[in-house]
Amino acid sequence: MVPLSILDLSPVPEGSDVGQALRNSADLARHAEGLGYGRFWMAEHHNMPGIASAATAVALAHVGAATQRIRIGAGGIMLPNHAPLVVAEQFGTLAALHPGRVELGLGRAPGTDQIAAHALRRNLAADEGQFPRDVVELMNYFRPAQPGQRLRAVPGEGQEVPIWILGSSTFGAQLAAALGLPFAFASHFAPQMMFEAMTVYRQGFRPSEQLSAPKVMLGLNVIAAETDEEARFLFTSQQQSVLNLRSGRPGKLPPPVEDMASRLDARGEAILRNALACAVVGSRETVRQGLKAFIAETGADELMATGMIYDHEKRKRSFSLLAEAAGM
Structure with missing residues (x-):
């Protein structure tokens, strides 16, 4: 068997509410930690009454406070919805609170419908090349500050939060391969391109400081x-x-x-x-x-x-x- 982790969508059952769903997530994370699972990730979704993890960094802070060892992370943060600096500060804060336990998965999809995406971004006219640039910008915020650097992520700088690229197509696979990052494929809800994406990723992978092999x-x-x-x-x-x-x-x-x-x-x-x-x-x-x-x-x-x-x-x-x- 290979290592096992958990993706928690913090489901809100009929007859319950968001508060109970988030308390259930913390309870499940403690349970998973005791069972030996490696990671406990939560995902960003918006305008969905059945999912309580829209404010993913806040939800992870709640889960992190309820656990001691299990790695916590986002699976993922939908980066087009956010300025990279804000994400760096949020996950830099988590990493400062829970050293060595925090990681960050990044996705290109909105994680919602077009109405909510417009409310989040105010502008949907982003070009396809913006996501790779935003990923690189975000990674740079986690590196140690350089002399004379005018823009810094505090918290964030020097935290070296591990980055994953998420995807349900070959786009994320190509980006993860080019940057030498681990790749998480969303086969749990969009499995159609799973094998093609894995092939693209493994064949194109370039080693990096974070990862030596795909x-x-x-x-x-x-x-x-x-x-x-x-x-x-x-x-x-x-x-x-x-x-x-x-x-x-x-x-x-x-x-x-x-x-x-x-x-x-x-x-x-x-x-x-x-x-x-x-x-x-x-x-x-x-x-x-x-x-x-x-x-x-x-x-x-x-x-x-x-x-x-x-x-x-x-x-x-x-x-x-x-x-x-x-x-x-």
């Missing part, structure tokens, strides 16, 4: 329970959520249902088949076999598991079973 982390949906039947039942919450989002009706995470198949038409089946192609759902043994098969097929260096489960205790149990299946 490193690929893949997102994987994992829902584990005592039986295959229970896991499939729990998975219906995430399936409903994906359908609602792709149909323009984002909402809180629905409770699981027994009759998911009867609710699907051909379009719904196609949406789930495409969006959730990279998913392992079942008992501990089923998950163990699924992990082995996925790693063998992809050659991933690391996996980042995520799973939207309505009941928080069952979500914690899912990650416990995953850890057992992986031999952690």
